[in-house]
Structures are given as C-alpha cells and as structure tokens.
Amino acid sequence: MMKLDDTDIRLLSALQMDSGATADQLSATLGLSASQIGRRKQRLEADGLIEGYRARLNAPALGLSVQAFVTVQMATHEPAKVQTFTRILKLRNEVTSAWTLTGEADYLLRVYCEDLAALNTLIHQILLPHPAVARVQSQIVMDQLKSDGPLPI
Numbered sequence: 279m280m281k282l283d284d285t286d287i288r289l290l291s292a293l294q295m296d297s298g299a300t301a302d303q304l305s306a307t308l309g310l311s312a313s314q315i316g317r318r319k320q321r322l323e324a325d326g327l328i329e330g331y332r333a334r335l336n337a338p339a340l341g342l343s344v345q346a347f348v349t350v351q352m353a354t355h356e357p358a359k360v361q362t363f364t365r366i367l368k369l370r371n372e373v374t375s376a377w378t379l380t381g382e383a384d385y386l387l388r389v390y391c392e393d394l395a396a397l398n399t400l401i402h403q404i405l406l407p408h409p410a411v412a413r414v415q416s417q418i419v420m421d422q423l424k425s426d427g428p429l430p431i
Contacts, residue, residue, distance in 0.1 A: 280325050285310065287431055289318055290327065294428035297331040334425075342390040344397050345419040349383035350405060353412035363410045372400050383415075394418075 282290075288308055292299060301312035301319075308315065322328045337345065352360070367376045367387065375388045391397040397416065405414050 280327065282327075282431075286318060286322065289315065290322065290431055291428065293319075293328065293331075298333075337390050341392055344391045344394055345422070346389050346391070346397055346416045347419070348387040348389055348401065348405070348414060348416045349379075350385040350387065350411055351382060351413040352384045352410050354410050355384075356410065359408075359410035363408050366404065366408065370400070370404065372396070 285308065289304065292304055292307055296303075299307075301315045304310075304315045305312045310318075319328070337343075352363075354360075364376075367373050367385075372389045372391050373387050374390055377386045378384060379386055389397065389400060391400065397418075401414050401416060405411055
C-alpha cells in the first residue's frame, strides 16, 4: 500500500464527492495551488489509487425503473462453462456489477432493467438456460436508502 499523507487523503475524499471538480476548485478547498493539485492527481492516478472518473446517472430518469440483486448458484465449476457464463455477465448491459461470493450463492449481480418483463427475460432466457447455472434468485429493490458512497479513507 502506498503511503498517503493527509493532503492526499483530503484530495481523494474531495474527488470521491465530486470527480468533476477542477484543479482551481480543489485548490480553494485544499489550500494548495492548482499545479500542486494537478501533480498529486497525476501521481495518484499513476499509482493506481484513482482508477477513473464517472458520471453518476439517474437510472429511473433514463427509463431503468427496476433495480435488482440477482444471486446465481452454479451447477458446475468446469472452467470452460464458467468462462462462458462470466463472458455473458461482462457483455450484458443490464448487469452493472458482479461479484463472486462465498456461501450458498456463487455470484451476486446488480442489474438495472426497464421493467419487470426485461428482468424476467434476463433471468429466464439468458441466465437460467446457461448449462453451468443451477439456480437463480432475484431481489427487487424497493427503495435505496443510501446511495453508493465514497470509500471510508
């Protein structure tokens, strides 16, 4: 792990809150010159602490009214079949993130769909028919009480 000073941590925290902040805005917040901010940002990017910058979009405003968490239990862990399954996960736009897990479920997927019919299609026509899949369960999000927050640095 790279050694971070207090200014690095404050810069990372500020960028987590507003990744589009300019060097001038960050300069005013952190009390450093814009050029110092720029150099620190470049170093943090080069060292892999900053992986990229993204805009946070409003899913319902974009017509994605259903958010769900889907767990998948595999019938087999044969490498070739698992590889085709994970390739499907990477190619499906509805699957916005995927994790491998310990416990009963092998995968946890976060998905966004236009409606319940689209979620049904994803589960019954894409995931369940795959030869490596034994079981799929979904939990539809009713309300998100806390949005994806910054990392606790």
